[in-house]
Amino acid sequence: MAGTALRRRLTWQVAKVSAVTVETASVRTLTLDVPDWPGHQAGQHLDIRLTAEDGYVAERSYSIASAPGEPVAITVERLDDGEVSPYLTDELRAGDDLELRGPIGGYFVWEPEDGGPLLLLAGGSGIVPLRSILRHRERTGSTVPVRLLYSSRTLDDVIYQAELDQPARGVEVIHTLTRQQPPGWAGYARRADAALLAEVAWPADAMPLAYACGPTSFVEAVSQALVQSGHPPERVKTERFGATGGT
């Protein structure tokens, strides 16, 4: 099969930014008006393409933050040495055009019929596709029990904080703050590892369906810990953002 040349089939289209929401100091949610959107599944992503005036092109993938049936939205964290993310978080305004294609992916997705219980593990902006899953669960009336472990550097870095503070019935949200904790912090204050998972995750015999998303090091740590404690690998779905979570 070497050397087979194939034509492109997935099509790019121009969407319009309909709203920009401030999530944290460095994170924005862009709500998009996409003219030709076939609908998406919770957990899917889309590709963004930026073209500079001199013809330079950059492409990045972003998880879809909204539930199926809601307007398409992506949540973007600004990386200071990044090229694409500062443009998306700082330059884009409602009414601006944005080129994208999607939805993409069929592995890191959840539908109510996939069942549960659901064990969601988020590192930093890895919360984004899991938030889509949480909203999808709520919108479809699913009663599958959910436990979310969300690792952030500080409380100020917690994305969707207000929403996660009012979880739907049957959803438990457990935070760990790895770098700095506010005075009186009663939650966890350490990295997600086997010991922390032993405290907060469902045991393997509960047969949870696990979704882990975040930086590569976070995902490796939690997914290996789950598999080593007896969770079947096919029940542990992972999505790795790389060292930094893209640029």
Next chain:
Amino acid sequence: MTAMSPIARGFHRRRQEPAENAGRVPPGQYVTKDFPVLSAGPTPHTALDRWSFSIGRSGRQKTWNWAEFRALPSQDVTVDIHCVTKWTKFDTAWQGVSVDTLLDLAGHDGPFAMAHCDGGYTTNLPVADLTGGKAWVAYAYDGQPLAPEHGGPARLLVPHLYFWKSAKWVRSLELRDTNDPGFWENYGYHIYGDPWREQRYAGD
């Protein structure tokens, strides 16, 4: 296809080429002050006591261990480097052994060379581009041992060609009669790779 793309006003590549660099930057390149790390696989970590370097025809190569290699006469060179992913970096300072020195000790034998590396990477070069003070096996960068992510313990340094030719983690130069394509060359990158003629892809 890209003609249809809307211009993202205010978006530009992070590193811009200063105007005063005209003439020093090959076509299509931009200047970076960083040293981007490109990698097509996990970074090998070969212990120095298990490292060796070989050069020559397959089956009759001259081989040095790390101590022997470090005892060879070395050179300090400061060169500009040009990556096919379009970054150029000025004034990179290296220390290493000239490939002239290695070939003088091993004997010139064959017009072409295939570089073989830890991790399985390969790239092909004419021996004429490895001789005449144009190529080194470098083991220090900026006065420090070459970091693993930049190709340490040692990498090939052939600065007049695109940087994919400067193979990281190089372990041997195999001399051949034929100019067989290496890893990226096999997938459509240019067999020679001269940045000044913008030979990125086969047919350029």
Next chain:
Amino acid sequence: MDTVDGNAIGGLLQEVFGTEMTGAASVCGSCGAGRPVAELAVYQRAPGTVVRCRSCDSVLMVFVTIRGRTCVDLLGLASLG
């Protein structure tokens, strides 16, 4: 190491294969390890995209896009799909 996983190349795979591929099953031609494409190790900071086995690091797939066309090598796979 700045590796991502097969989820990150869902768009590229869909472009090449004309269908969603991150959920497809892959088998490594070197060590025989089987896993969904989404779980493979992907190296993108390179002249092309290199996909490796997460068990033995063998190269399973290479994608190089030149002048708008993508060249695909699946030589390292024993099976896909």
